Every structure is written in structure tokens, then in C-alpha cells.
Amino acid sequence: MSLEALKREAAAQAVALVRPGMRLGLGTGSTAKHFVDLLAERVRDGLDVVGVPTSEATRAQAERLGVRLTTLDETPELDLTVDGADEIDGALRLIKGGGGAHLREKIVASASRRMVVIADETKLVETLGRFPLPIEVVSFGLGATRRAVEAALAEAGCAGTLTVRERDGAAFRTDSGNLILDAALGRIPDPERLAEGLDRVTGVVEHGLFIGLATAAILATSQGVKVLGEP
Numbered sequence: 001m002s003l004e005a006l007k008r009e010a011a012a013q014a015v016a017l018v019r020p021g022m023r024l025g026l027g028t029g030s031t032a033k034h035f036v037d038l039l040a041e042r043v044r045d046g047l048d049v050v051g052v053p054t055s056e057a058t059r060a061q062a063e064r065l066g067v068r069l070t071t072l073d074e075t076p077e078l079d080l081t082v083d084g085a086d087e088i089d090g091a092l093r094l095i096k097g098g099g100g101a102h103l104r105e106k107i108v109a110s111a112s113r114r115m116v117v118i119a120d121e122t123k124l125v126e127t128l129g130r131f132p133l134p135i136e137v138v139s140f141g142l143g144a145t146r147r148a149v150e151a152a153l154a155e156a157g158c159a160g161t162l163t164v165r166e167r168d169g170a171a172f173r174t175d176s177g178n179l180i181l182d183a184a185l186g187r188i189p190d191p192e193r194l195a196e197g198l199d200r201v202t203g204v205v206e207h208g209l210f211i212g213l214a215t216a217a218i219l220a221t222s223q224g225v226k227v228l229g230e231p
């Protein structure tokens with residue numbers, strides 16, 4: 001099975017969790033895109049749900065496919081968020097933000113009773129950190145914020161380099177207009193400690209460590225679907 005087929009399989013399993021009337025968080029990325037596609041098929045068949053998109057890309061996709069949307073201002077509590085991840089460990093801790101959407105994704109997941117992660121098997125790791133950790137920062141004071149982030153990394157026992165994310169030769173801007181520092185760390189020995197340290201840095205808007213948010217992960221493998229937690 002191709003990676004794309006595995007992602008679609010995980011998405012299909014998550015769509016089966018959706019019940020009429022649910023208020024959904026709609027994730028971002030190539031795996032979440034399959035979920036929105038498959039959800040839209042059920043909506044066309046008469047399923048009544050409403051969704052909060054976690055990015056402008058997901059908003060555009062959902063609108064195009066006719067999935068009814070709302071905001072967290074109108075609907076501050078959600079039943080279920082389904083989203084992808086860049087890495088998942090056995091304790092359901094995640095790295096997210098490969099597409100730069102982790103700020104809105106974290107807000108939406110935090111407003112949701114359940115967060116189910118969908119992914120292909122390559123995303124499951126023993127130790128988080130092989131995927132560079134995205135850290136969203138405001139552009140004002142970048143040099144000083146960067147130094148404070150470096151200190152937080154060192155305090156949490158992490159070593160590595162920070163790179164300002166670029167796209168098409170220019171600094172990448174998130175949907176909220178901020179920059180991303182990608183921290184190539186190799187391994188994160190204590191994700192909780194690192195998350196707490198980064199939370200304390202003024203200038204950091206949000207980092208891609210999701211801890212205590214995912215309630216389950218649906219991982220599609222070539223041997224079938226593996227579920228972590230309670231979907």
C-alpha cells in the first residue's frame with residue numbers, strides 16, 4: 001500500500017467515528033485533507049455536522065466541498081477534532097506544525113473533548129525529535145527571542161540548530177502572519193520540560209509539542225490499522 005493509501009485508510013477509520021450533529025475540528029495537512037474529503041462525501045449523503053477549520057487551506061477545501069463551517073466564537077466547544085501529526089510517540093505526545101498550522105490546530109484541539117490523530121505508520125516514533133520542532137514566533141525581536149529559545153532548549157537537555165523557515169526564497173509566514181523557527185534536535189529527552197520552557201519565552205506564540213491533547217491515534221500500517229488510546 002502506498003503512503004497516500006495508508007493516510008486515506010486512517011482518515012476513513014476516523015470518519016466512521018463521526019455522528020450526526022457533531023461539532024468537529026478539521027485538521028490541516030495531507031492526511032487531514034483525506035479526512036475532509038471523506039467527510040464531505042458523507043455530508044453529501046445527508047450527514048449534518050459543522051466544522052472549525054484549523055487553517056485557511058482547510059477552510060478553502062471544506063467550503064469547496066460543501067462542509068458547513070463555524071468558528072470557535074460561535075461554537076466554543078467541539079466534540080471531536082481529527083488531525084494529522086508529524087510525529088507520535090507511545091504516550092500520544094505529538095510534534096505538529098510541519099505545515100505551520102500548529103497554533104490554530106492547538107487552539108482547536110484544546111476546545112475539543114476528543115482529539116483523534118490520523119497518520120501512516122511512519123509517524124510513530126520511540127522518542128520525539130527526529131522531525132524538526134516548529135516554533136511559531138512573532139517577527140519583532142526575533143534575535144532576542146531566538147536566544148531565549150536556545151536557552152530553553154539547552155535547559156531541557158536538547159541540542160541542535162534553529163532555522164527560520166523559508167518558502168520560495170522568502171521567510172514563511174503562518175496564517176497569523178508570524179515566523180517559524182524549526183528546531184532540528186534529533187531527540188527530545190523530556191518533551192514536558194521542553195514544552196514548559198518554550199511556553200515561558202516571550203515572543204514564542206506557540207510550539208508544535210502537543211502534550212495531553214490527543215486522546216487516540218489511528219495509525220494505518222501495511223499490516224492493518226493500529227489504534228493507540230480510546231478513539
Ligand SMILES: O=C[C@H](O)[C@H](O)[C@H](O)COP(=O)(O)O
Pocket residue numbers: 027028029030031032083084085086096097098099100101102105
Ligand atoms: O502544520 C501542519 C500540521 O500540523 C499537520 O497536521 C502535520 O504537519 C502533518 O501533516 P501531514 O499529514 O501532511 O503529514
